[in-house]
Amino acid sequence: MKLHPDQTRQLALAVLDLEAKAILDLKPRIDEQFIRACEFLLGCTGRIVVTGMGKSGHIGSKIAATLASTGSPAFFVHPGEASHGDLGMITAGDVVLALSNSGETDELLTILPIIRRLGVPLIAMTGNQRSTLAREATVSLDISVEKEACPLGLAPTSSTTATLAMGDALAVALLEARGFTADDFARSHPGGRLGRRLLLHVADIMHTGARIPKVSADAPLREALLEITRQGLGMAVVVDSADRVLGVYTDGDLRRTLDKGIDVHNTVIGEVMTQTFKHARPGMLAVEALKLMEDHKISALPVIDEDGRLAGAMNMHDLLRAGVV
Numbered sequence: 001m002k003l004h005p006d007q008t009r010q011l012a013l014a015v016l017d018l019e020a021k022a023i024l025d026l027k028p029r030i031d032e033q034f035i036r037a038c039e040f041l042l043g044c045t046g047r048i049v050v051t052g053m054g055k056s057g058h059i060g061s062k063i064a065a066t067l068a069s070t071g072s073p074a075f076f077v078h079p080g081e082a083s084h085g086d087l088g089m090i091t092a093g094d095v096v097l098a099l100s101n102s103g104e105t106d107e108l109l110t111i112l113p114i115i116r117r118l119g120v121p122l123i124a125m126t127g128n129q130r131s132t133l134a135r136e137a138t139v140s141l142d143i144s145v146e147k148e149a150c151p152l153g154l155a156p157t158s159s160t161t162a163t164l165a166m167g168d169a170l171a172v173a174l175l176e177a178r179g180f181t182a183d184d185f186a187r188s189h190p191g192g193r194l195g196r197r198l199l200l201h202v203a204d205i206m207h208t209g210a211r212i213p214k215v216s217a218d219a220p221l222r223e224a225l226l227e228i229t230r231q232g233l234g235m236a237v238v239v240d241s242a243d244r245v246l247g248v249y250t251d252g253d254l255r256r257t258l259d260k261g262i263d264v265h266n267t268v269i270g271e272v273m274t275q276t277f278k279h280a281r282p283g284m285l286a287v288e289a290l291k292l293m294e295d296h297k298i299s300a301l302p303v304i305d306e307d308g309r310l311a312g313a314m315n316m317h318d319l320l321r322a323g324v325v
Contacts (some may be wrong), residue, residue, distance in 0.1 A: 011151070018146075018157075022146070026166055029166075040139060044072075044094065046092070048072055049075065050075070051078070051098050056105070056156070060099045063163075067170070072178070096115055096122045097125065098133060099124075100126050101143070101163070102126070102127065102128055103124070103127070104128070112133070122139075124136075124139070124141065129142055200322055201286060203283065205286055205318045206311070212237065214227070214313075215269055216269075217240065218269075219269050220266075220267070222265055224236045235302070236269070243309045278292055278296050278298060281304065282311050286319060286324045290319050
């Protein structure tokens, strides 16, 4: 057994070409049948029940997960298990989405009479529009392909890719119709990095109270340096007696101060602070604060409320600890 790199590369490229063509061939099939399918799915008052056998079942599980995470409640039911009690999961308000390339999968055909008696809409995704599944369906979507990418023409490859793409098309069309937002998506993904990026606000991670590195404008520069070191955020925020922010002094400002030969013992912070600076708001998404830092190549931000008062402070390490970066 020996791998031939050139032959392997050509075979892999041929697979990608065939599967890309299988997807593009679906475009003319985004027709009235597709719109009808979307109308049934959008009008579903229960759950979208996805079912399929074998490789179609694996694709069906992914389609159900995509639907559920984009605002269309859905779950997958194995057609073999459905014949042994799981059909009880289907209720009168549901819609069934059945996947079968041949349209003649025995396990699916066995449960079709029960689905028909329940009176729920049946949407088929099949590569054979003359099949039993297609004929029995309320709506049938054509996911047929010219040929499988498998050189033997046996393993489901192009057909499963086309089915998955059609499922994504349904999910995204429904997402748009429902007015599903990034916040809605984040609420269904609270434990992952994506959820943290979409749900976490600056107020959730900023330092507050005694943990804010701040000094008054008439404080000696030496005192500001001690505050920077003590709090470890790489900056000190300069405020007036009402906690209104006047400026900031950062590690970078210190380097510039030393370059100019300024006496750190006899200079007040108000003379050397930076008066034009970037800042965050408490209600800003943490990911927006991250972008602000990245765009302006800074590592720390004061957090200022709507009245111009200091509310908190944060740096890149806080974003890292929160899993935003």
